[in-house]
Amino acid sequence: MEKILVTSALPYANGPLHIGHVAGAYLPADIFVRFQKLLENDVIYICGTDEHGAPISIKAESEGVSPRDVVDKYHQSIKESFRGLEIEFDNFSGTARPEHHKISQSFFLNLLKKGFITKKTTKQWFDQKLGRFLSDRYIEGICPYCGSEGARGDQCDNCGKLIDALKLKNPISKISGDTPIIKETTHWYLDLPKFEKELREWLETKKYWKDNVRNFIFGWLNEGLIDRAITRDIDWGIPVPVENAEGKVLYVWFDAPIGYISSTMEWAKNIGDPDRWKDYWLDKNTKLIHFLGKDNIPFHTIIWPSMLMEQDDPYVLPHDVPANEYLNLEGQKMSTSRNWTVWVNDYLKYFDGELLRYVLAVNAPETKDSDFNWKDFQTRINSELNNILGNLANRTFVFSEKYFSGSIKKPDHLSEISQDNLNKANELVDQIHESYIKYQVRRVVKLIMDIARLGNKYFDETQPWVTIKNDPELAEETLYVCSELLRIISIAFSPIMPRSMKVLRQMMKLPDKLAWKNLGVQMEKISLNNVKPLFRKIEDKEIEEQIRILKQKQIEEEKGVEHKPEIEFDEFLKLELRIVEIVAAEKILKSNKLLKLKIRLNGESRTVVAGIAASYEPKEIIGKKVVMVMNLKPRRVMGVESQAMILAAHN
Numbered sequence: 327m328e329k330i331l332v333t334s335a336l337p338y339a340n341g342p343l344h345i346g347h348v349a350g351a352y353l354p355a356d357i358f359v360r361f362q363k364l365l366e367n368d369v370i371y372i373c374g375t376d377e378h379g380a381p382i383s384i385k386a387e388s389e390g391v392s393p394r395d396v397v398d399k400y401h402q403s404i405k406e407s408f409r410g411l412e413i414e415f416d417n418f419s420g421t422a423r424p425e426h427h428k429i430s431q432s433f434f435l436n437l438l439k440k441g442f443i444t445k446k447t448t449k450q451w452f453d454q455k456l457g458r459f460l461s462d463r464y465i466e467g468i469c470p471y472c473g474s475e476g477a478r479g480d481q482c483d484n485c486g487k488l489i490d491a492l493k494l495k496n497p498i499s500k501i502s503g504d505t506p507i508i509k510e511t512t513h514w515y516l517d518l519p520k521f522e523k524e525l526r527e528w529l530e531t532k533k534y535w536k537d538n539v540r541n542f543i544f545g546w547l548n549e550g551l552i553d554r555a556i557t558r559d560i561d562w563g564i565p566v567p568v569e570n571a572e573g574k575v576l577y578v579w580f581d582a583p584i585g586y587i588s589s590t591m592e593w594a595k596n597i598g599d600p601d602r603w604k605d606y607w608l609d610k611n612t613k614l615i616h617f618l619g620k621d622n623i624p625f626h627t628i629i630w631p632s633m634l635m636e637q638d639d640p641y642v643l644p645h646d647v648p649a650n651e652y653l654n655l656e657g658q659k660m661s662t663s664r665n666w667t668v669w670v671n672d673y674l675k676y677f678d679g680e681l682l683r684y685v686l687a688v689n690a691p692e693t694k695d696s697d698f699n700w701k702d703f704q705t706r707i708n709s710e711l712n713n714i715l716g717n718l719a720n721r722t723f724v725f726s727e728k729y730f731s732g733s734i735k736k737p738d739h740l741s742e743i744s745q746d747n748l749n750k751a752n753e754l755v756d757q758i759h760e761s762y763i764k765y766q767v768r769r770v771v772k773l774i775m776d777i778a779r780l781g782n783k784y785f786d787e788t789q790p791w792v793t794i795k796n797d798p799e800l801a802e803e804t805l806y807v808c809s810e811l812l813r814i815i816s817i818a819f820s821p822i823m824p825r826s827m828k829v830l831r832q833m834m835k836l837p838d839k840l841a842w843k844n845l846g847v848q849m850e851k852i853s854l855n856n857v858k859p860l861f862r863k864i865e866d867k868e869i870e871e872q873i874r875i876l877k878q879k880q881i882e883e884e885k886g887v888e889h890k891p892e893i894e895f896d897e898f899l900k901l902e903l904r905i906v907e908i909v910a911a912e913k914i915l916k917s918n919k920l921l922k923l924k925i926r927l928n929g930e931s932r933t934v935v936a937g938i939a940a941s942y943e944p945k946e947i948i949g950k951k952v953v954m955v956m957n958l959k960p961r962r963v964m965g966v967e968s969q970a971m972i973l974a975a976h977n
């Protein structure tokens with residue numbers, strides 16, 4: 327029996343789960359784990375939410391709640407999405423829990439003690455408007471490597487390279503929109519160059535890793551490793567466990583993978599065997615497999631193994647890191663900031679989670695980016711699941727009920743064509759086994775549909791609707807062989823479609839408990855029970871509705887640039903625009919929005935009421951020079967006469 331520890335990259339608890347996440351890191355892992363359980367291997371599947379970092383504290387601030395509230399809300403939401411998709415973990419924890427803090431700090435201290443962590447004072451981007459250092463992901467600019475715009479301070483989504491934030495060109499603060507300045511701060515760094523030799527030797531043994539993963543890693547190694555800062559200046563996270571480190575926390579990328587260990591510890595505790603986690607993490611025979619999207623490759627293949635190598639306890643290193651590429655939506659890159667995605671909780675309001683499992687398995691981005699689109703979703707469900715597999719089950723069972731009262735016995739002898747079809751199915755089963763092991767889920771689905779296609783072709787060729795009239799035993803043989811094919815599918819397909827395969831088995835009164843080794847054990851007789859269609863068809867109008875929802879989201883996103891009718895130049899010339907100085911500013915009592923300004927233009931002074939109190943404090947704008955419309959008719963606002971109008975724009 328093999329011992330396997332499977333993890334999926336921890337989903338970040340600052341938003342709900344979307345189908346891109348599911349396709350990359352969770353569904354492939356869940357399928358693999360279910361397959362290993364079928365093989366009766368000793369496997370556990372560990373995950374949890376990643377609950378630290380600047381995005382969470384900033385979201386909390388903007389919503390006027392605590393970071394804990396944000397984390398709890400999305401932890402719950404993500405968990406429900408997984409439940410709806412039947413993605414089942416042995417443990418699903420969270421990194422804000424005390425046990426996780428403790429072990430993360432001990433990882434840090436161990437590396438520090440052994441000289442793998444150094445302390446340096448460096449320069450960092452600082453947002454003067456907010457009075458805070460900007461963590462890398464709150465800086466955006468032009469990638470120094472590929473020149474693409476919108477690269478974050480930590481990584482470029484376009485070329486995938488990790489970036490030194492200070493090298494980003496034309497940086498802006500993503501929070502305030504200001505151009506940040508560079509200021510000094512002290513941080514702790516993981517001395518990656520010290521690990522390079524050992525890492526390279528270890529990675530050289532991973533010839534069986536997926537090509538996309540190996541290419542990425544060696545491209546990265548060959549550029550030479552550099553020190554990576556593993557602490558940050560924010561207030562939400564795991565405190566750096568040394569003296570004089572107030573306001574410093576561990577970088578989420580340092581603590582998140584340790585979450586795999588703390589979640590396993592929590593699992594061990596929950597099953598009443600607190601040391602059990604060691605059986606997995608501290609045993610060289612454990613196959614540790616990390617499922618993730620391609621953006622997580624460097625952290626799991628370079629930084630994380632380095633952290634594990636130098637601990638006092640002999641941690642097992644990753645056995646495999648089957649990273650996936652990206653899933654696009656309707657031909658465009660998914661983007662949560664542009665709301666161009668399908669959120670799982672939205673999806674589940676309309677459709678069964680298993681249908682998504684099927685479509686994401688068929689379209690799995692295993693070797694290159696793939697696409698999810700609603701028309702394809704409908705076609706896959708209707709013409710594959712329904713018309714091939716659903717049809718085989720339906721025609722076999724309906725016919726059996728009609729002519730044999732739902733009771734079919736195994737024939738004493740099988741004709742050549744029947745035996746031939748069962749043999750072919752068994753060959754396909756061997757290929758399915760191999761494909762599951764190689765994480766080739768797309769191929770698994772194709773091979774399973776091949777078994778169903780085989781069954782339909784055999785049903786057509788043996789014509790039970792003809793044989794029933796003069797040779798009922800021959801008709802019964804057809805039904806037996808088709809039921810056998812369905813039984814094989816009900817086991818082999820169960821890692822991908824657990825619920826409907828359970829239904830299929832219940833219709834044939836087969837035991838719930840599944841094992842791969844039972845694939846070769848034929849049924850002696852079949853007595854049908856509660857026969858119903860396995861899947862439902864998706865109507866055109868349901869798909870039209872989803873496409874309408876997507877389009878609506880895009881319209882909402884673009885609302886900010888709704889334009890007004892054009893005007894003539896002459897009309898524009900009527901405006902008297904002047905640069906004036908603000909010499910005094912105060913809040914207007916009883917108003918959250920209005921400031922009363924005194925402005926000066928040469929010798930002239932005027933009073934202006936401006937609706938900018940939500941964005942500016944009076945003291946920040948005194949002395950500023952701004953553009954005013956000077957010839958707008960005076961107007962009384964809250965009892966004050968406003969004698970000009972300030973020009974302002976969003977962002």
Ligand SMILES: [Zn+2]
Nearest residue numbers: 469472482485
């Ligand atoms: Zn780039």
